[in-house]
Amino acid sequence: MSTTETRPGPVATLPARITPELIAGLTALVTATPADGADALPAYDMIEVYTGATVGQLPQSRPEDVLAAYEKSRAAQREWASWPLKRRLAVFERAHELLVRECETVADLIQIGCGKTRRMAVEESCDVPMVISHYLKTARRVLRSTRRGGPVPLFTTSTEEHRPKGVVAVIAPWNFPFAIALSDSVPALIAGNGVVLKPDNKTALCALFGVELLRKAGLPEGLFQVVCGEGPDIGPTLIDNADFVMFTGSTATGRVVGESAGRNLIGCSLELGGKNPMIVLPDANLDEVIPGAVFGVFANSGQACMHIERIYVHESIHDEFLRRLVRAATDLNATMGAAYDYTPEFGSLVSPHHLARVAAHVDDARDKGATVLVGGQARPDIGPAFYEATVLTDVTPDMAHATLETFGPVVSVYPFTDEQEAIRLANDTEYGLNASVWSRDLSRAGRIAGQLQAGSININDGFVTSYASKGSPSGGVKQSGVGSRHGDSGLLKYTDSINIGVQKRQVLAARSGQPYDRQLRITLATLRFMRRTRLR
Incomplete structure (x- = not known):
């Protein structure tokens, strides 16, 4: 038997x-x-x-x-x-x-x-x-x-x-x-x-x-x-x-x-959705930028609508930024774990199904010539939906991750030479949910923020400052949404906004027997009078 x-x-x-x-x-x-x-x-x-x-x-x-x-x-x-x-x-x-x-x-x-x-x-x-x-x-x-x-x-x-x-x-x-x-x-x-x-x-x-x-x-x-x-x-x-x-x-x-x-x-x-960019200007303090980028990219294992998926770094600091980001991502992967305490600093994706989507984006980029500097692997040894923090370079427009929302712990890094190039690249997406600018010069960062097409723009932060400001609206532009939450x-x-109008005396009704051309002259004279006196 x-x-x-x-x-x-x-x-x-x-x-x-x-x-x-x-x-x-x-x-x-x-x-x-x-x-x-x-x-x-x-x-x-x-x-x-x-x-x-x-x-x-x-x-x-x-x-x-x-x-x-x-x-x-x-x-x-x-x-x-x-x-x-x-x-x-x-x-x-x-x-x-x-x-x-x-x-x-x-x-x-x-x-x-x-x-x-x-x-x-x-x-x-x-x-x-x-x-x-x-x-x-x-x-x-x-x-x-x-x-x-x-x-x-x-x-x-x-x-x-x-x-x-x-x-x-x-x-x-x-x-x-x-x-x-x-x-x-x-x-x-x-x-x-x-x-x-x-x-x-x-x-x-x-x-x-x-x-x-x-x-x-x-x-x-x-x-x-x-x-x-x-x-x-x-x-x-x-x-x-x-x-x-x-x-x-x-x-x-x-x-x-x-x-x-x-x-x-x-x-x-x-x-x-969003395909949120970060711009790092040449004067940015990398000691602050790197922790901010790590959180902006990898918080919640990259499963945040406002998280960063594209980083544009000025060519003068690009290599040093990349070196530090890769090291930070490597360190973060070492803290990955499944626990109901504060020991792990990097958690799971929501499901094996979603992991397959994230992995498919990375595999597509790798197969088409992108460089995986760190990560790019599932971690079934920890749990069924864990995926490593991943940093990509050499990402080209024909790759899924270049334009589609990956919604996982994956970021692509690109060098740029001048501000207008960075702004153009950041705006080159159908989405407009969040954007981030890093610089010691707040006026300069503000000028760039004024040209970015996003519903939320954070200066020297990834996404928390704008979202946590409950007094201001939070929403998207372009294909990232309609309307907003928070704020008034x-x-x-x-x-529903309801308008209740009250007429205390019948001053708006047409006067019986009065020729319309006379009513019109009176109306126009009244409009000019109210404008001159600022009554209306």
Whole structure:
């Protein structure tokens, strides 16, 4: 009798805080048909990236479940919108404290799905309290009604109001699954909307935990709904029933979302891809540039929309810059590891599937003549989705990495001779999300920044300074997106601007029996008078 040997599967290495009971409680928050229901979809196996082990089952929503989520959120939104803003903000005062208190658990859940380092996971957990804190300070000013002048002083007035749109669809990515899911939802909620959130299946646990914390802080039951599933399966229903869509992801998918929103005549905000450049001028302090470049390129293993993929270095310092960058990348690779502590400084990619995409870009460049100075290899000895920090030179336009977003720990370095050449090369892309300029001369760096085509431009930093400035909008130009998050616009986009005009006396109506040419002369004289006196 023959026997078949069964090899044990990988074993998860979860922190003690992450229990089966916690995971089961979080997945129960998903609006989906019960697993024992006749119409239930197969659950999604949630994987611990470090080991490839399954840690739980994520229910998958059907289109009918998405409709049910909207129905629940709309019912709760009517009450929520009636609350005074002060009462809504009190919920987020409590949420801020809960989020800070639970940052370690948030970091655990982020790491399970993403495989990023502990430092990056903790820093990501801090993004949401920062956004909450900003809008706690500014929401009253931004959302209050504003009295404007009417067309005829004294006799008319106009008042601008900002009313919630209704229920907002938030489609969040896997690379910063907690920060983006919650930081995009918070201003929508503060403005008085309900939210239906679709996190990525791979990284849903941390987003679900954030939703649970907001509910504990006092959000009305049903207001914040979560649906899970693949985009093609539930995306159309999600968008068709929304009053506004906030999407973060690839440019290709962003076009689909934007087209769907347009057909429904609803607004959308899209943060999409990038091929972000860095310019290093000859006077730059390399002692500062190299650590900045390492973080700008390799933070989160290169899986950040705003991370640097192209570096242009003045020819006078190019060789020295390259030598130092290669050494720093080599040192970084030595710290690669899979752990829920602060020992590793370089983490995993999100999945073996994404690793294959990153590796394909590097292999294509290598095959076409690029030089791999460091990295360029997967590290299955550490985990199933680890890939080395990689520095390329001799990259030419026919290579995929030259123009396409690799979204991994890979950077190409090029020499340049003068500023205008560097600016031209930096702008030579269909994307325009982020750019970086390094120089001791801030005026010179500022002049160059003024010519770069990007929604965020950082001087003597890779991307953190602009993104962490919650008072200023963050978004892309060209093919990198539409709209922005953060700042006043990041709150107002979730509202409809309403104009209430009041005419105290009928001064705008045509006078009965008066010839129109006389009315016209009076109107034109009035316009000239108001301009001379600056009344209007």
